[in-house]
Amino acid sequence: MSPTLTPTAQVELHIEVTDFYARQMPLLEQGELEAFADTFTEDCVFGYDGAWQVVGRDALLGGVRANIPRYGTSKIRHWFESRRIAVREDGVIESSATSLVSVTSEKGDVTFEPSCVVRDQLVRTEDGLRVSSRVIRHDLPDAGVYFARLAASHG
Amino acid sequence: MSPTLTPTAQVELHIEVTDFYARQMPLLEQGELEAFADTFTEDCVFGYDGAWQVVGRDALLGGVRANIPRYGTSKIRHWFESRRIAVREDGVIESSATSLVSVTSEKGDVTFEPSCVVRDQLVRTEDGLRVSSRVIRHDLPDAGVYFARLAASHG
């Protein structure tokens, strides 16, 4: 919560931000990668602690295009909890949450990637909210080991 | 979000709809199947893409009664994410979300059914919100294969 906002403004912000993610994440899940990238600012920062980090929407799109194919015929879905929202003095909205990614295989088996914390900065543009920064930190003592193992298993 | 609603009305609708599901789904989970069926309209449509689909509350109750016993002593719980809510011009509320069903065995082991998208139409009645249509689509290339395998494993 942000002490500078009225209760009504806080509530509206909370619903607005929740709604933003409800529309953003299915784009990634459905493979609409360009539309997903368009929910970020052109100069965005996007990164996984201990793995790849990029600057700029084009680089983000490249990173996503390189990584999504490893799921093959499986379908990923994102699950969020403990969303915390605050507005900085400069108007940037800080929004962080715990997240899980489920992976449903074409046979219907479900596994999960390690839980993580997603820390976003959102800004208001004429097209609505956009992510200017996303940093994802997995709940692992050494995320690098995990990502290396992942890369190895996908050749 | 619905452009025709004020921010306040949108927020109240969002909480009202969320609260509806918070009360509806535990009825199914706790085996209160008649009370669960009563949260649908009498002429409701209910269906799983690639499997059974029914029309009418009585048929829905029959379908649920036929399917829930396969869980035996396990307990199911429903998890939702990315809830998207919009109001049509005719007043029908379109509400869709991603969903997972967890299955906790009596020994405490937890498995999940394939993730899915649940698309509801809600209408206002004198008894509050009711589901007039629910269509569930699993995140599978061929849900029919999954349901056939499920049916086979339960004789």
Added chain:
Amino acid sequence: MSPTLTPTAQVELHIEVTDFYARQMPLLEQGELEAFADTFTEDCVFGYDGAWQVVGRDALLGGVRANIPRYGTSKIRHWFESRRIAVREDGVIESSATSLVSVTSEKGDVTFEPSCVVRDQLVRTEDGLRVSSRVIRHDLPDAGVYFARLAASHG
């Protein structure tokens, strides 16, 4: 929902309570056990149906300190669904939800503890909302068997 509250007050309460949990549960997950205990009242009741139950914040802290180490290098996260909130005539807020706990091992494998229902009573203090009572009931025919097995596997 509470019939005595205006829609606006209900919405603000819902967001306030959701925000409380979004800040409370990460404290436990990050091992900030004293800060977690401080989110309960000094005379709180805390218990697991079929296992340990304690009275008082100090006893709660002792119970948490005794139990959290069994996770070792794994990281737990809490997931909630179907949050139901009501205000009693005496002002106590009754808040219950379905919950899952994910356990991410240091290698990145994810398992889940049995789903459960968490029933809280929240009170307003000069420091904000505090839990005066939390009772957790796992979705198991006999939670005692589960906890005994758990205790045995951890020596």
